[in-house]
Amino acid sequence: MVDPVTRIEGHLRIEAETDAQGNITRASSSGTMVRGIEVILKGRDPRDAWAFTQRFCGVCTVVHSIASVRAVEYALGYVIPQNAQHIRNLMIAAQFVHDHVMHFYHLHALDWVDIVSALKADPAATAKLQTTLSAWPNNSAEYFRSTQQKLKGFVEGGQLGIFTNGYWGHPAYKLPPEVNLLAVTHYLEALAWQRDVVKIHAIFGGKNPHPNFVVGGAPCAISETAHATAVTPDNLRFVGEMIGKMRSFVDQVYLPDTLAIAGYYKDWASRGEGVGNFLSFGEFPRGVGAAERTTLRIPPGVILNRDLSKVMSVDFEDPTEIQEFVAHSWYDYSAGKQTGLHPYDGETNLNYTGPTPPYEQLDVDQSYSWIKSPRWKGLPMEVGPLARVLILYASGDRATRGLVDHSLGRLDLPVSALFSTLGRIAARTLETKLIADEMSGMYDALIARIASGDLATFNDLLFDPSTWPKQARGVGVMEAPRGALAHWVTIEDRRIANYQAVVPSTWNAGPRDTAGREGPYEAALRGHRLHDPAKPIEILRTIHSFDPCLACAVHVVDPHGEELVRVNVL
Template sequence: MSITNTPNGFTLDSGGRRVVVDPITRIEGHLRCEVNVDDNNVIRNAVSTGTMWRGLEVILKGRDPRDAWAFVERICGVCTGCHALASVRAVEDALAIRIPPNAHLIREIMAKTLQVHDHVVHFYHLHALDWVNPVNTLKADPKATSMLQQSVSPRHPLSSPGYFRDIQTRIRKFIESGQLGPFKNGYWDNPAYKLSPEADLMAVAHYLEALDLQKDFVKVHTVFGGKNPHPNYLVGGVPCAINMDDALAAGAPLNMERLNFVMSRIQEMVDFCNNVYVPDVIAIASFYKNWLYGGGHGAKNVMDYGAYPKVNYDKSTDQLPGGVILNGNWDEIMPVDPRDPEQVQEFVSHSWYSYPDENAGLHPWDGVTEPNYTLGPKAKGTSTDIKQVDEEAKYSWIKAPRWRGHAVEVGPLSRYTLAYAQGVEYIQEQVQRSVATFNQLAGTEAGAKTVLQSTIGRTLARALEAQYCADMMVDDWNELMGNIKAGDLNTANMEKWDPSSWPAEAKGVGTVAAPRGGLGHWIKIKDGRIENYQCVVPTTWNGSPRDPAGNIGAFEASLLDTPMERPDEPVEILRNLHSFDPCLACATHVMSDDGEQLCEVKVR
């Protein structure tokens, strides 16, 4: 048995039984998790390992900065546009390019569409099955389900007993066929599932509705960006021109018909968030009223750069303020400056990389990505078949970002905690209204801080942010239309497109409120080419391993003290980790030395 008190206030006990979950599924990428449980099946130690890699930072060296967005957007097939947006912002920051108001509004509509789409898909298709039992729907009374639906959200039009009876019939045929597809391998008899059959049927019906709607939401990206995933972006603005005179004007994809189409999709997002998504999260949470744990750093340390800036990307007018909260002190908000080399640093003492000094962190402008894959002396298994990692050594392909040496959580929970603590009225009203409904349904008296600082709070914040983004898009669209009516059709500033107008050396940073949290891209440009490029993404912050001081990352912290019904059926681990919406494709990065072959893949 080994008991360790970490600098960030968590006690780790590596004794007891070791439980390994590899891979964690229903996420983007590959994540391994190992926990130690005591005799009461409570998690006392957690180890999060990123097991995949990428090499975008090295690929970008020597390339044209104007092309960087197209490369970094391929980091992931889910959170695509946010990387492109961070990239063009970084280049524009380095070259002092100011984009037109219309370009900013279009970018914001695209970014907020991604938020709504990502959050909806995350909850219904990646996270809901941690709380919802689809097999249990066969026991439901469709009439009672209809009554439940109308009590939870009376404005949703799909709420008749016949509708739910048809859904139940579809599910029965699906289950009785033996081809469970996404419902296969679930722990459906685990007592950790608490919903009534009617609540399960309602939630699965909305799972199917969301599956249909999500493909329509992202059509906004195809209008403004030409395609999805990986819509097109442009340094200096957006690549779509506006022509209100000719619906078929060559090279001008934005006309009144297309803009009205976008508004229709926005209204669909507003309706779904208001009538289905937010009510579902609150209703499901009420069945898990004893599950107000799993906060980890969400209850202590949170960080965000600031979200949803208004026209011209003026950080002084962000609609959601950034900052840092440490040790759960909501009364003291510290400012964040991604340009400050003492604030954002990445460490690799427990990551499979090498630094000149592995006890020191590097600011992203000076970042190094050099692989060093080794197993510690206490690891079990082999380098290609690890049975148990050694958390005292290197154990992850994810680096360890820190804010002034502190491990912090990023994400919708962090944004909402910071906004709530700083008095943003819209956010406070949203949270208070949701908590009041939760307490009414659950028969509890939990406060806003108690609810937010939990796995349920992390999931609720994501739903509330989707609702907020949908509402903001209505304002963005109206402002865009007002500009067009006033005769402003400009969507790009190309004054500094020619590299001959650039300084010999420049550096910039672009930050974005990505679906999974604060995203930053840092670039150094020399003689018109990329000298260094580093991405520090949300899952790098949340999924980081230990740092030299022994601070644990947000994934690991959120799992501590979590009771498990059946450790061999780790539903609780999935609930905690899925609440972050992990994206390992974004978080990990490695490239071999020049000329060294890492592996050979043959496809027959």
């Protein structure tokens, strides 16, 4: 089966084995749908690859497109205009801020927020609480009572609608009713907020959720006058206004809510660490051409074994550094399943040997996933907001250090608390604040170039395939909201000879490798104690802290291998 969204959106299955006390002794992460886009791309014009790779995911469309065009540009030596770089940065940043806010409220908050409990809240007390957290204007008792009445209608009608999937009343929920009501209200506000945020992609890319892109620059013309098919002064003013609204929501809603909720769950600052190794490919280049990889706002790097005193470098083209293994994946390599391959030499040879889908138990001692196992110098690596924040912090970035230290200080937690389920959630929020603030500078830089008379967004000087070398290869690297993302392309006779994408959910959700090393999901779950195996909210909390862009199916089995519960969750 071919599905264009697996690995970053599709189906994820977690099988957790527990001992007699309910402690998870082994967890196995399985991607249950095959993607196959790499196979589809063979023989195609490399300039068209972005439109196919964009369909890897229905959420991360911007980042896959840009990784693809960067790979082709790097292979062919294209240099894009500076305006195009600013536009790409703004589109990537908008994706980050939008995605992180949506994840917190709509994909993860309900693991911590008891929706039904909000019916017991005192709206006046909730309004008072909001006042202590920030100056957000929607803070009257009447406003919160209105939300409460909407929720009451859902409950009394017997249908919770968008709040259906949850273990309401589970003893693991710790928030007071007033905090629950606050979070539910902001959940609904975030739904309305995000409708305007995505318009930034439509302005620069023509549409959303699959904006247009182009090898050689940005897919939009800039006009100093009103023009129906170009980015106009009015469009640009809207972008500036929207950046202001994004920053206000992050500063006055998202960040305060994270700290308020985290204060009740500080025990999760010591659970769900994972592998202890972190990887970032870097993002937001200020320069173009040779400067593209040396002027990054978020630096690339590796942290091993929690050691924040040293950030190691990454070489994307060294065949000994980044490799993918398939020892426990439903693929074959021509040199054997125990071999690791660098993506330039990567293979996509499908060989399904698993159970009849969807619910037979996996043979986790054999192959059990459509996801490969990427490794850096043989080691599993966690990618995502936590990796980026840790590398910024370890690199001495002043803004990051100030924000992290201040936030952890308010929670009375040490920096080591970041190595946890709660740490991932906090890092995602703090990164959103950092990137939203950076957007103002990106916007100002674009406006300044336009004001100077530079309207160029596309370089067509090299857009003649007859000038291409007979053979070329390149890698497009970047950071997606969920972590390190890279596309490797090999071009022969003006056509794609090989294409491999190693995406964030491959790093985090991959199965055990040849040496039996667990992937980050699997390692993070080991040792969790389930209060109620029939309602495994602990599993959801840790897996969702990685922000898996997948529909999850979670199975829990007892020491004898008997299935206890099957849970379908968002």
